[in-house]
Amino acid sequence: MDVKVQIEMEKAAQILKLLGDKTRLSMMKLLQNNECCVCELVEIYKASQPAISQHLRKLRDIELVKERRQGHWIFYSLNKENSYYQFVLNILESLPSEDGRLNELEKQGLRISCC
Amino acid sequence: MDVKVQIEMEKAAQILKLLGDKTRLSMMKLLQNNECCVCELVEIYKASQPAISQHLRKLRDIELVKERRQGHWIFYSLNKENSYYQFVLNILESLPSEDGRLNELEKQGLRISCC
DNA sequence: TGAATATATAATAAAATACTTATATAATTA
DNA sequence: TAATTATATAAGTATTTTATTATATATTCA
Numbered sequence A, B: 001m002d003v004k005v006q007i008e009m010e011k012a013a014q015i016l017k018l019l020g021d022k023t024r025l026s027m028m029k030l031l032q033n034n035e036c037c038v039c040e041l042v043e044i045y046k047a048s049q050p051a052i053s054q055h056l057r058k059l060r061d062i063e064l065v066k067e068r069r070q071g072h073w074i075f076y077s078l079n080k081e082n083s084y085y086q087f088v089l090n091i092l093e094s095l096p097s098e099d100g101r102l103n104e105l106e107k108q109g110l111r112i113s114c115c
Numbered sequence C: 001t002g003a004a005t006a007t008a009t010a011a012t013a014a015a016a017t018a019c020t021t022a023t024a025t026a027a028t029t030a
Numbered sequence D: 001t002a003a004t005t006a007t008a009t010a011a012g013t014a015t016t017t018t019a020t021t022a023t024a025t026a027t028t029c030a
Helices: A007-021 A020-034 A038-045 A049-061 A083-094 A101-105 B007-018 B022-033 B038-045 B051-063 B083-092 B097-105
Strands: A067-068 A073-077 B065-070 B073-078
Touching: A007 A020, A007 A083, A007 B007, A007 B022, A020 A049, A020 A073, A020 A101, A020 B007, A038 A049, A038 A073, A038 A101, A049 A067, A067 B007, A083 B083, B007 B022, B007 B083, B022 B038, B022 B051, B022 B073, B022 B083, B022 B097, B038 B051, B038 B073, B038 B083, B038 B097, B051 B065
Parallel strands: none
Antiparallel strands: A067 A073, B065 B073
């Protein structure tokens, strides 16, 4: 059964606005099960590096995602500590998996495996 | 238990973008349990009539809400026939009730009771 | 049928968002 | 330590969204 924690209207609208973008929403779904670095996302979404960086910044600013530096790379993942994590997860669970996109990368030898 | 019907990424983003506005999100929550006419929404949100009409149009365009004409008034409500109704409902259920706003109207004698 | 009321639409202006190009920062490695 | 690589940020521009003002449509009622 789902947990239904209530969330203020304003905060909800703010989060939904950020999720209301195809690239960001798909990124969030991808990050639900995976840690990804920026260059992988650039490859997957065929977008410019600054464009991806700026999407990530917005998600980071409201703490929906967190980063972990490892050498050259910065790995992004969902921030499970966030008070609104459950709200976001509820939405992500209605979306089709995007993991296939990472498998594609792997096949092309472009996956940045950590460590 | 929640029904979790999967929904295409693009459609989800489109819906979330519309919900990602404070006024529209709050309106949707209000309409979850109530039928409201435009003038009530204008009063509640202290917005101009065209502004409210245009918000409603967007929600109507993707069939999240439906209208019912009765005399001068046009009453809006959630469109439960929509394929994405369950998805939307899932989100609305995490939000605090807005019914209090209608009670306020009622007290002021501004509620348009149907029939 | 004409006036009044509720709502919609069109045109425009203002504000917010997203993308591009250029540059900065931080870590790695030769 | 200089060159390279991954990422971030800033500035400018283009695009999208929202609100405003003016006007049109539809219904009711005198």
